[in-house]
Amino acid sequence: MTNLEKYTNVFVETFEITAEEAQGLKYQDIDAWDSVGHMGLISALEEAFDIMMDTDDIIDLNSFEKGKEILSKSEYGVEF
């Protein structure tokens, strides 16, 4: 599985949506992505990529696209 597939899959599993629906998704676009859903998303991302995210990055991650940008940062080193 590529990192992009792995990343997309976290959204699919956490929010019970399709891979297509995950593209371009933003915080609160769907009921499932509220604060509770966000916590689930962060836990799932941390587990999938074996990382520990910083507070600022956790609250900054407000869209599918933004998440890729954050995970690409050097401290997490996920390449897409």
Next chain:
Amino acid sequence: MNKIWELGRYEKNIALVDEFGNELSYADLENENKKLSDVIGHRCLVFSLCRNEVGSVIGYSSFVNNGIVPIMVNSHLEEILLTTLLEAYKPEFLWLPKDQRNQFSNMSEKYEAYDYVLLETGFKKSYPLYDELGLLITTSGSTGSPKLVRQSYTNILDNAKSIAEYLKLDSTERPITTLPMNYVYGLSIINSHFLVGATLLLTDKGLMQKEFWNFFKDQEATSFGGVPYTYEMLDKLRFYRMKLPSLRTMTQAGGKITPELHEKFAAYAKEQGKNFVVMYGASEATSRMGYLPPEKAVEKKGSMGIPIPGGKFKIVGADGNEITEPLTTGELVYEGKNVTLGYAECGEDLVKGDERNGILETGDMAQFDSDGYYYIVGRKKRFLKIYGNRVNLDEIDRLIKGAYSIEVASGGTDDHLYLFVTDEEIADEVRNFVINKTKLNPAAFKCIVIDEIPKNDAGKTLYKELEKYYEQ
């Protein structure tokens, strides 16, 4: 009708600040309140669709302070459930966010302020209201049951005074909103802080949003409240590393926090010179009944504390006698002026008087230690707290049976609700149905297919036998 808040007393203080740059002094708030209550002009029932916005607070404080009785409902309540509630109570007016106005296109607009509008419902009939009735709260905001808690003016004022006393509130406090206004814990923060002329920081943003923390820091918030799930989120956010010099107090209620998190936040508070206050309450007691004094937070972890000023606890055994031995479990009974009048199940009940006479059987099983600190150990009734929201399991079963005519039983632990069905094909649909009805995050719900719902000879569901499916 006595006023709850003497807003004029603090006319120069700032009452409300929101994230969009609005700022209202106590004089401004009193002025806005008067304009709105003058349009209504008489004592009647109003549905208030709540958000943490200026308009919502103006509505609430105007109604309660001027003898108009609001029913507080979440603005996101599912439409069918809202319609059911409206039909049951036939309010004369609706006070709601302007962007939801088109849901009620047949109603006429009477007034507008701060993105909220007042609509006249046009119901021909209205129900008489008991003189002391001040406020109506839904018992389970999420399942839309028409059952309401009837709170009196005395209830609201007495509880607010008690909270202001034990939290030592003054006009320098700046609480930031983290709880909805249709939820008594959220209201109790407004009620107690308006008594002392403090400044409410209003935002509908959540803890997981950058905007929330920017607003928190810019406006130098001094306190916030949270349900157990809030503290799990803060833990996940590595809250302990955030620099929040303005923060003085964190309160916790709406269910029992895990002893691990209790310890973590108590230790953090102690180290940082802040207060962490675990509290206990219920909408049937207006809001608060117990609190753990912050200086005891570390020593008495797992305890919800002692009665609030003016209140009393006792533990009653199955035989109806008071238990006086420490560490013996019985039902927790509370006595105080904040014990509400009773319930309403339909419009005709709004004229009812005080049915409880200051005594509340909480339905929580509890015990106290040798120092007189109380611990909640279980529940008498079948309900769960999901992210701080009370969800009645019997009501969930009834909703599902009503929609699908199937065998079903629900169970679980706080924040984890399990639906047991016997038909695999319908499992996903039932789960989605419940998610949609409760509007709670799907992560809390699981549907498990079993061969048969366990029942005794009399046909009563044996919920205990389902516990093996979800107990770790």
